[in-house]
Amino acid sequence: MIPAFDLVILIFVVICAIAAITVKDLLSAVMILGAYSFFMCLMWAEMGAVDVAFTEASVSAGIGTVLLIAAVYRTTRRSKD
Amino acid sequence: MVDFIVGKYNYWIYIVLMMIGFYAMIGKKNLIKKIIGMNIFQTAIILFYVSIGCKKGATLPILGHAHGHAGQAIQTSAYINPLPHVLMLTAIVVMVATLGVALAIGIMIYLKYNTLEEDEILKAVK
Amino acid sequence: MKILNLIVVVITGAILIYGTMDMPGWGDPDSPASLHVSPRYITKTMEETATPNMVTSVLADYRAYDTLGETTVIFTAGMACILLLRKRRNGHG
Structure with missing residues (x-):
């Protein structure tokens, strides 16, 4: 654990989370959520939880993003808020 | 005071992340936005649990020279607590399972009402 | 409504x-x-267990029943997705 590195990644994570819920286009929101997942994976690798980081990178950032893109493709990209 | 802030600031940032997800779940009208908020909330809770297992000056929970020094005693403080990592591996997989079911229900709602906005769905139900 | x-x-x-005020500090051994x-x-x-990786040994050896339950959860979620998204034959149901 390195506190300075940790603080920088945490700030990126918070920026990604705020951007993911404020952007109007749903496909952009899903893409920003993928970036959020990868920052989170970096954070866990920094904390020493390498197994959790591998699982997050493959399962949440990979399969989760694919599922969300498939859902957006089958429904609509527009959103009112 | 400085020690207090250095020891606690990351808990506060995790709570900020959790509250961002919570606000998206209760405040946004779009169903996909609500699901994204649920994902952020779950990830923040998992991050909180993983950070509990951290120890200053400890290394990864993998025994480096395990086969060479079989009889040597292992220092507990030299390795990070592996228990939260194991439980959170399970939680990540359950997170993706709930995401899949939620998205399937969202697609069925869209096919029936032709919209993803909560207020329009409520108007169509009435 | 937004304010609420x-x-x-x-x-x-x-x-x-x-x-969090009563919690131990971050990284406290x-x-x-x-x-x-x-x-x-x-x-x-x-x-x-003769496994150098502690996470693996706890996941698959000490707490293997936990992992079995997790597999059941994934199976149930997959079945729910299939049942929700399958092709309807005659328009309803």
């Missing part, structure tokens, strides 16, 4: 931040979480 949501979120966050159960796993994992 924001008030609920801020109150919940304040209660949670008040709850003497925190209760790292004193009670985990030393057993750290010290005994090599002689009992």
Whole structure:
């Protein structure tokens, strides 16, 4: 654990989370959520939880993003808020 | 005071992340936005649990020279607590399972009402 | 309505931040979480399971029933997705 590195990644994570819920286009929101997942994976690798980081990178950032893109493709990209 | 802030600031940032997800779940009208908020909330809770297992000056929970020094005693403080990592591996997989079911229900709602906005769905139900 | 949501979120966050005041600091080696159960796993994992990676030995050996339950959860979720998204034959049902 390195506190300075940790603080920088945490700030990126918070920026990604705020951007993911404020952007109007749903496909952009899903893409920003993928970036959020990868920052989170970096954070866990920094904390020493390498197994959790591998699982997050493959399962949440990979399969989760694919599922969300498939859902957006089958429904609509527009959103009112 | 400085020690207090250095020891606690990351808990506060995790709570900020959790509250961002919570606000998206209760405040946004779009169903996909609500699901994204649920994902952020779950990830923040998992991050909180993983950070509990951290120890200053400890290394990864993998025994480096395990086969060479079989009889040597292992220092507990030299390795990070592996228990939260194991439980959170399970939680990540359950997170993706709930995401899949939620998205399937969202697609069925869209096919029936032709919209993803909560207020329009409520108007169509009435 | 937006203001009400924001008030609920801020109150919940304040209660949670008040709850962190009693928590041990980040990276404290003497925190209760790292004193009670985990030393057993750290010290005994090599002689009992012969696996250098402690996370793997706890996941698949000490707590294998937990992993079995997790597999059941994934199976149930997959079945739910299939049942929701299958092609309807005659328009309803």
